[in-house]
Amino acid sequence: MRQIIFSRDFDEAVEKIGGYRVADEALEVVMDGLMLNPLWVPEIRNDWVSFRYVVTKDIGTAPSLLFVFRVLSDKDVELTHVEIFEAD
Secondary structure (H helix, E strand, O other): OOOEEEOHHHHHHHHHOOOHHHHHHHHHHHHHHHHHOHHHOOOEEOOOOEEEEEEOOOEOOEOOEEEEEEEOOOOOEEEEEEEEOOOO
16 A cells, blocks of 8 residues: 655654644645555656646645655655645
């Protein structure tokens, strides 16, 4: 079974946007998708970084959020960052 791991950086980023009460509704939707198949999200990769990201729309009381994650070698997923997404 796949695990979703919250990195320390992710927890700190959640606190900066107002805590899990702000992120929970969007996070639930993101985690459902990541549990099914995190590899459907294209990977951004170069010599220095490797990551994937998803952007949610406003969900309930949660604003649009950008979630950054990586798929670990054993197919577990590590959430590494979140921020409020404001389209230009």
